[in-house]
Amino acid sequence: MQKYSIGEFASLVGLTTYTLRYYEKEGLIIPSRDGNDRRYYTDQDIKWIGFLLHLKGTGMSMEEIKHYVQLRAQGDGTIAQRRKLLATVKERSLAQIREMQANLTVLSHKIDWYDGKLNHTVSEDFEHYLQRFNN
Amino acid sequence: MQKYSIGEFASLVGLTTYTLRYYEKEGLIIPSRDGNDRRYYTDQDIKWIGFLLHLKGTGMSMEEIKHYVQLRAQGDGTIAQRRKLLATVKERSLAQIREMQANLTVLSHKIDWYDGKLNHTVSEDFEHYLQRFNN
DNA sequence: CCTTGACTTAAAGTTAACTCTAAGGAGTAA
DNA sequence: TTACTCCTTAGAGTTAACTTTAAGTCAAGG
Numbered sequence: 001m002q003k004y005s006i007g008e009f010a011s012l013v014g015l016t017t018y019t020l021r022y023y024e025k026e027g028l029i030i031p032s033r034d035g036n037d038r039r040y041y042t043d044q045d046i047k048w049i050g051f052l053l054h055l056k057g058t059g060m061s062m063e064e065i066k067h068y069v070q071l072r073a074q075g076d077g078t079i080a081q082r083r084k085l086l087a088t089v090k091e092r093s094l095a096q097i098r099e100m101q102a103n104l105t106v107l108s109h110k111i112d113w114y115d116g117k118l119n120h121t122v123s124e125d126f127e128h129y130l131q132r133f134n135n
Numbered sequence: 136m137q138k139y140s141i142g143e144f145a146s147l148v149g150l151t152t153y154t155l156r157y158y159e160k161e162g163l164i165i166p167s168r169d170g171n172d173r174r175y176y177t178d179q180d181i182k183w184i185g186f187l188l189h190l191k192g193t194g195m196s197m198e199e200i201k202h203y204v205q206l207r208a209q210g211d212g213t214i215a216q217r218r219k220l221l222a223t224v225k226e227r228s229l230a231q232i233r234e235m236q237a238n239l240t241v242l243s244h245k246i247d248w249y250d251g252k253l254n255h256t257v258s259e260d261f262e263h264y265l266q267r268f269n270n
Numbered sequence: 271c272c273t274t275g276a277c278t279t280a281a282a283g284t285t286a287a288c289t290c291t292a293a294g295g296a297g298t299a300a
Numbered sequence: 301t302t303a304c305t306c307c308t309t310a311g312a313g314t315t316a317a318c319t320t321t322a323a324g325t326c327a328a329g330g
Contacts, residue, residue, distance in 0.1 A: 007276065017277090018319055026317095036326070038277060051245075057238035062317070076252075083249035086242055093239055097232055103192035104232075107225055110186075114218035117211070142306065152307090153289055161287095171296070173307060197287070271330105278325070289314070296307075 002043055006031070009041040013049045027066055028052060058093040137178055141166070144176040148184045162201055163187060193228040 009031075010017045023029050024039075029048060031039040055065055068085055071078040144166075145152045158164050159174075164183060166174040190200055203220055206213040 005276080016319080019317090021279090022318060036277085038326095051241070054238045054241040057234060058242050059235070079249055079252050083246055083253065086246050086249070090239060090242055090246065093235060093242075097235055097239075099192060100194070100228060100232055103189045104225060104228055106186070106189040107193050107221055107228075111218055111221050111225065114214055114221070117214050118218065140306075151289075154287090156309095157288065171307085173296095274327105274329085276326090276328105279323090281321085283320070284318085285316100287315095289312100291312075292310095294308080297305090299304080300302090 003034075003040040004042070004045075006039045006041070009045065013046060013053075015049070023052075026062055028062070028069055055089070058089055059096060060089045064089065138169075138175040139177070139180075141174045141176070144180065148181060148188075150184070158187075161197055163197070163204055190224070193224055194231060195224045199224065 004012060006017045006020055010020055015023075020029070024031065029041075029045060029052070031041045031045060034040055052065060055068070060068075064085065068082060071082045071085070139147060141152045141155055145155055150158075155164070155174075159166065164176075164180060164187070166176045166180060169175055187200060190203070195203075199220065203217060206217050206220070
């Protein structure tokens, strides 16, 4: 199986060596060591980092991922807990998306209002305009 | 027209007095002062903070909002620039949402996989499972 | 043999956006 | 009058997630 030095691995997964050592210090990914005590990463690690980045991308914090990693290390007995943790993260993430979409709606209305102003087709002000959208 | 002290205003809009003074230092909202040099806020300020919080909620940074405020202060001549700034923020925000949704898809698949494990109905491992989703 | 570049560690620095402290003043309630 | 709450300022502290520095080791190429 392929082995990657930290530098190779970093460019493979799109992180810096700094970040990888930081993640290791935090316990998120622990590579093996060679005879010279240098880290090496495997294809398994590529998959794990990929999944980890998806977790980060849903807004899961380092602390939460740390917790997830600890559960994972304890084996299949913690699957229900892991499922629950991910479900919580999922709900929070969905809520965040909904909130962002609501904020985007207001921003879009403002852009539309500017378009109106620029086209000289709207004379009302933004607040009045927004009332038509019940906001 | 109603006038609000910083404390009243803070609870009205759901921010702390600390944050309001910080926003003022950054030029995001400049309240008037009374005879004792104390800040007071108006209903106009409530509307502005509300919009500002929507902007923040789309991921617009303090610096960008600062820039927006400066354009606003220069009058109607900057409407095209403001429209462009908001359009940029909107696109970025939409991209963020799409990315978050993609990450959520992976997370959801993992949850489904845990469900399978917990129900003893799935024996394949996660990587194999994910291949069915081309990921 | 010597330079180069990648690696090692612990620890300090960075950034954004707050959040709080210190030291003090002014107005109101008992 | 004394206590209380709110206000003022400048500046220091916090948090998460990196990001960099300092000081040094190690192996390969010229």
